[in-house]
Amino acid sequence: MRRLTAPLVRCALLLGLLLTSVSCGEPGKDKVTIMVPWSGTEFRAFYAVVKEFERDHPDIDVEPQVTRALTQQLDAAVAADAKPDLAVLPSVGAIAKYREERDLLRLDVDTDGYVQPFRGLGMNGKNVYAVPVKADVKSLIWYDARSTARPAQSWTALRSGSYSWCLGLESGPTSGWPGADWIADILLSDAGTGTYTAWASGAGAWDEGPVEDAWTAWGNLVAGSLEDASTLNFRDAGRSMTAKGCSLGHGALSAMPFASDQVRDDRYTYVPSSRDALEVSADFVGKFTRNRSADAFIRYLASTEAQRTWVNEPGFALSADRRVTEYDNTTQGRIAGILRSSRYTLCFGAADAMDPDVSAAFYRAVLDYANGKKPMPLLAALNRVQKELGYASPQSPPPPKPLCATPIPR
Structure with missing residues (x-):
């Protein structure tokens, strides 16, 4: 009886945990079950790959x-011994x-064609545990080339300019992440x-030095855009640019609301926010x-x-x-070229590299700041969260995580 009912129980449990399940198989x-966070056009793109397979x-x-x-859903499935075969990490x-x-299983996947830092972070020695299937460049400044002059490629220069910034922080369970990335x-x-790496690894203080300075700089930069930002969806914020309500946006192309033809002709275009180091991200897939x-997929x-x-x-x-x-899309292709240059x-986004509890507290602090709370108590609270999770002090830092790399052309 147990052998007959276990698959049905597993399917029912997962269907109850998840918002949408395409089917329980033919x-x-x-x-092969795979847990994914995508919806809309992102899901349709993924599903096109599924159908080809x-x-x-x-x-x-x-x-x-x-x-x-x-x-949250993956944690629940793992705890209930109802793991999906694969999951996006x-x-x-x-x-x-x-x-x-020890929930992730080793993969038999060739990653030699992938550039650093994407290849190395899914590995332990020579063993591969996760592969990047979808990447992004986060450090981009977007503007309407018809009405806004090309902005400077430097945060120092941008802070001295008179710009109105598009800012939306709402993103469901992870609301706050756009500010954290910024x-x-x-x-x-x-x-x-x-x-940057030391801070993301848990060795940097939040309420002093460079981290406090960066938080203060961001607060000053977007001070005129904080009203209602905590409840405005991050993509809807970009729509304000198309309606002439703000002049600059920050983030990956996939986080912008632009149609393909709007960026194809450089109507909405970008500059990298730095001439040296840029934030990137990826959706990885791991096997459970x-x-x-599932290995074949x-x-x-x-x-x-x-x-x-x-x-x-x-x-x-x-x-x-x-x-x-x-x-x-040529604009998309130029951004992809950054990954090979x-x-x-x-560098992977700092919040992506932090302990998930620290990241969650970081996002919450961004929302609280946008809602009018003073920054210093929020930063002191983040220090406490980090300490309670057992991170070393700045005087005795843990080994830094390998978050940054320069792609090496072959």
Whole structure:
């Protein structure tokens, strides 16, 4: 009886946990479940890749399970022994957590074609535990070229200019992250990769030195845009630019509300926020069960063939595979070129690398600041959170995480 009912219980549990599950599979086929956070155009792009895989593997049925609260739902599934076969891991911190808890299984995937830092963060020695299937460049300043002069490529110069900034912080369970990324971007530019990496690794104080300076700089920069920012969706904030309500936006192309033709002709375009180091991110996929069909699917997701399909679907995905160089949208292709260029040092977003509890507190503090709370008590509270989680003091720092690297052309 247990053997007959266990798969049904597992399916029912996951369907109850998740907001959307495409199906529970077709009889007679191997089923691969994958938990994903994407919706709208992002999901449609991913599903186009799924359908290509299923055409080439008619004996395998891929079942995407869609949730807006991926971290919470994945934790619940792992705790209930109802793990999906595969899951998207949206941060470096999530990879570290599940690997340390021995929930992530080693992958038989060739990542040699991927550029650093994307390749190394899913590895432990020579073992691969997660592969980047969708990348982004976060350190971009967007503007309407018809009405706004090209902004300076420096936070110092931008702070001295008179700009109105598009700012929205609402993003469901992870609301606050756009401000956290922005603060980290300023710190990276002003203080350099060493200070940035130490802070993201838990060794930097929040309420003094470069971190306090970056927070203050961000607060001054967006002071005129904080009203209602905590309840304004991050994509809706960018729509204010198209309606002439603000002049500059910050973030990845995929976080902007632009249609493909609006960026194709450089109507809305960008400058990197620094000439030296830029924030990047990726959605990784990791394996949680020993389903052999899941091995075949994750190898396909990481393949150059699948990546070429994905980046030319809606959603403005970028690939960290250096062999993927042809993009239908030229602006998207230029941004993807940053990932292959030795001109910049690329660093994963600090909040993505932090302990998930620290990241959550960081996001909450950004929202509280936008709602009128003073910054210093918020930063002192973040210090306490970090200390309670057992991080070393700045005088005795932990080893830094390998968050930054410069792509090396081959």
